Amino acid sequence: MAVPNPVREALTSGRFSYMVELVAGAKSTEEHLVEIAAGFMQIPGVLAGSVTSFAGGSAGLDPVHVGAAMQASGLTSNIHLTCVGRDRLNIRNALQELQRLGIENVFAITGDFPKGSKEPADVLYDLDSVQLVEFIREVREQTGFPFYISVAVSPFKYTEPDCAYQYLKLEKKIAAGADYAITQLGYDSRKMRELRRYMDERGLRTPVFGNVYVLPLGAAKRFHKGEPPGCFASKELVEQIQAEVDASTDKGMAARLERAAKMVAIQRGLGFAGSYIGGDHHADRIRWIIERSEVLAPKWEELAAELEYAPKGGFYFFESPKSEPQKQTFWNHVADIVEPANTPRALRSVITGTLRLIDKSPTAAAALESLELAFKQPVFGCQACGNCVLGLMEYVCPMTCPKNLRNGPCGGTHDGQCEVIPERKCIWVEVYNRAKAADRVDDLKTYIPQRDRSLKGTSSYINYFLDRDSRPEHPQPLIQIDVATPPKPAAKAEAQPEEKLVKSN
Ligand code: SF4
Missing domain, CATH: 3.20.20.220 (TIM Barrel)
Structure with missing residues (x-):
């Protein structure tokens, strides 16, 4: 019982x-x-x-x-x-x-x-x-x-x-x-x-x-x-x-x-x-x-x-005036246009077909990956994770967060500064400010699944169009658990239920 x-x-x-x-x-x-x-x-x-x-x-x-x-x-x-x-x-x-x-x-x-x-x-x-x-x-x-x-x-x-x-x-x-x-x-x-x-x-x-x-x-x-x-x-x-x-x-x-x-x-x-x-x-x-x-x-x-111990001028959600939204930058508009998720339906099959061909050649796929990194590394700090979610994070790369978080800041931020590198602004401040500028704050509630780490170093465009990456509309299963073996009581436990990783993450 x-x-x-x-x-x-x-x-x-x-x-x-x-x-x-x-x-x-x-x-x-x-x-x-x-x-x-x-x-x-x-x-x-x-x-x-x-x-x-x-x-x-x-x-x-x-x-x-x-x-x-x-x-x-x-x-x-x-x-x-x-x-x-x-x-x-x-x-x-x-x-x-x-x-x-x-x-x-x-x-x-x-x-x-x-x-x-x-x-x-x-x-x-x-x-x-x-x-x-x-x-x-x-x-x-x-x-x-x-x-x-x-x-x-x-x-x-x-x-x-x-x-x-x-x-x-x-x-x-x-x-x-x-x-x-x-x-x-x-x-x-x-x-x-x-x-x-x-x-x-x-x-x-x-x-x-x-x-x-x-x-x-x-x-x-x-x-x-x-x-x-x-x-x-x-x-x-x-x-x-x-x-x-x-x-x-x-x-x-x-x-x-x-x-x-x-x-x-x-x-x-x-x-x-x-x-x-x-x-x-x-x-x-x-x-x-x-x-x-x-x-x-x-x-x-x-x-x-x-008991109202707070810093002077501290922000209160319902009481403080909200800051004016920043203006969206030119580059954000450009990024919105080239974001794979925003690709017009008519172009999708053409791009998918082309990327499928490129994917068949390891040399061509590697060349595309290098090209992608050459652009995204200096602009976004891209680390070639292979599961690009820039479009869901207002074009701030999650891999530039020292904890690689994809769903918002940890609790360690202090006045907008990063817990791990205190002299640096928390990346989520920028995500929020840009989302506010674009009137997309509610979109930040979208759950972003974990990245598939086996895709590191591959082209995120190929992974996106060929449906290999892990993203909200295509989350990858994590671990398949064989539930046929019920957990054993502590005193008798010898073997663990079998499990296997679906991906070698
Ligand atoms: S999310 Fe991944 S692919 Fe996209 S910019 Fe960041 S490291 Fe590069």
Whole structure:
């Protein structure tokens, strides 16, 4: 008989609940984390422990092992599954392992760029977070194993492109199969309210957990600098915490627990599904925050007005004036005309026939590829991925994103700057600005499938016209799974269900 999943049950019933984050850092041990989890398990309302992977870009313990041990000891786990350094086979294997262990809850995220990796090319991002959600959903459908998928969203973005794209990407994640969302860190109730309104106005009923971090001074200072990527603390918040530390004998502990309890009360008042509490592994403090939040709950509106820590002049989706759309450039008009998807019907069969002939000769095909690269490399930064989606990304090449994302920015952007190369503008700012200029912002919600990596170094024109590439109207299947072999219970598992890659990606 299937074991009930408390996370699914609570979110289905609409009961406000809690999830507590366990940082599976390299300095910790599995035994210690299981001990911590045992403490969390005793707290009423706590549904699960959420086990991190590559938090802040640092390698740590294997979250699957930690989650399995935690779940065996009685606390349901939610495993962070990132795209960092993994290909699809690796991700599929991780999902099979979760299935074998009976772990349903997966937090599907892009993942922070590994610390110490200088060259983006050194780190593989085969999928992005939207493709990862789609992949898990496909596996769920093929195997019948009820993966319950959570995704990240950050309302705490204070420029228009960053903010608008976070919400667009959330819509894509929901469309791809996400069951619920968890926000990034931030201490601005106006932004939390903004997220609720954005979802309500679009009829998005997907439950959302609000992030609550028990914030000490050191972490606040790092968040203020954008470390780890995506976390945000304003200057005023850092000053406030400094003042609390200076004025107390407990280094500001009581004040930060009180602030965390206020955040929980606000999230409950705003209609979040629950709070995702991090930054503290002490069960007694987590219990205190939850109990205190219940006392504070009736005055959540008043508290919301108090907790609005934001940068000066920061962008708010419904309140700030939107920037004037840029003018479309001449080159964008030209690109629109030569975009393969815009080829007139009458010309299609001629071009397809010609490319079919070229394709028969390896020399001619290679020559065409060289010609294509000679034009697209200097103009778009083309890296000859062979699956061209320039037309879907306002002629910004996705391979110029250090994480090779195709469906929108990761959560690591900071004021429009790239997480991996902070001195560089995030490519998605340009995508958004150009889409706005062309009145195509809604088109950015189109799901772009993962690239077929076996096509690298081949002509994208040939691949497009001969229907070999991977694009929205022609997505390629990822991995075929032989579902004839059901997953075996952990204790008896010997062989994994057979699987094969459809493409040698
Ligand atoms: S999407 Fe691929 S083919 Fe198109 S410009 Fe970028 S690297 Fe080149």
